[in-house]
Amino acid sequence: MYTTLISATDLAAHVTDSQWVILDCRHDLLNPDAGSKAFAAGHIQNARFASIDNDLSGAKTGPDGIFRGRHPLPERAALIETLRSWGVSDDTQVVGYDAHGGMYAARLWWLLRWIGHPAVAVLDGGLAAWQAVGEPLVLPVAPSARGTITERPSLTQAVSVNEVVANLAIQARTVVDARAADRYRGENEIVDPVGGHIPGARNRFFKDNLAADGRFKDATQLKAEWTPLFASAPQAIMQCGSGVTACHNLLALEVAGLPGAALYPGSWSEWCADAARPVATGAG
Structure with missing residues (x-):
């Protein structure tokens, strides 16, 4: 089980493993569409796209009308549903990557731990490391079966x-x-x-x-x-x-x-x- 970082070589050995889910977290704070466009142009085999704005964040304004920041935490139930749609179950190894040294993939790592899922890691060195060992980027988006992940005791702490x-x-x-x-x-x-x-x-x-x-x-x-x-x-x-x-x-x-x-x-x-x-x- 990988719980912090994974090398490009180790990830390459598991891209077709049905118990692994790979998530592309590329993003640009000043250009919100940049990540999805980059994913469409080429990504790691069998990866799904995880939007920082839409999948890994919640509503900016709470029910009390107070602004909660530009990327507030998603509702736990909504995050669970999103993870299930990507094929994540309780025994799934999740790997996140980006093209920014883990700048955005680390958010995915923290959120998975927030809902109690320890088997989550960040691709060390991101896409640059992936391509440096000769691994390709692909265009097709592979279909995925629905996952069954459940919420467990949190492995992280958050403060208000x-x-x-x-x-x-x-x-x-x-x-x-x-x-x-x-x-x-x-x-x-x-x-x-x-x-x-x-x-x-x-x-x-x-x-x-x-x-x-x-x-x-x-x-x-x-x-x-x-x-x-x-x-x-x-x-x-x-x-x-x-x-x-x-x-x-x-x-x-x-x-x-x-x-x-x-x-x-x-x-x-x-x-x-x-x-x-x-x-x-x-x-x-």
Whole structure:
């Protein structure tokens, strides 16, 4: 069972395995149709397309009319139904991939663990690694039998905006922002209406989890880089712009042997939507 990362070589050996489901998570925050168009132009054999906006996120506005961020968590029942439509059952090995170093596939990884499914991994190095070992991309979309996955006890933690607000006063948890340093500082913000970061948050750009070849750094190096950011991983909160790339940091922590940090799903997009919440700018 693969629970964090899988190599291109190992995945290639299972593309026709009926107990495996491969999901293409390619996406572009500024061009929502880019992922589906890329999938239509060529994908890993037997893969299905998983839309970050439509399949791996829920409604942006809750029943109370309050904005929940750009990529709020989907309803659990809706996610279960989507996974079943892709052929996922309780004994299925799920593998997600993208063309962005796991930037989007990590969201799938976290969501599967959120509903209690441990057998989920991210293709290490993504499509670049797949093609580097000589594996092809194909055009046909293979049919799939309906799956029977059920919800089980969650393997992850999530915190609400109110919990993050409460943490401002006591600083019991270290908040880590996965966005690029310029956006963290409040510069060059092109996605959200307000630039800056949650007061007290520290910055760890998700791409810093990757080696020069686009694969994740090894566990020893990741642990050495992450440990100084907080005293105890279970007391940390991971966030980003909309709860997507924060999952990349959570995956890195799992690889490093530092599990237990929580995701703030609404992240900066939810936080900055209320002018009453404080905003920090600059390097710290």
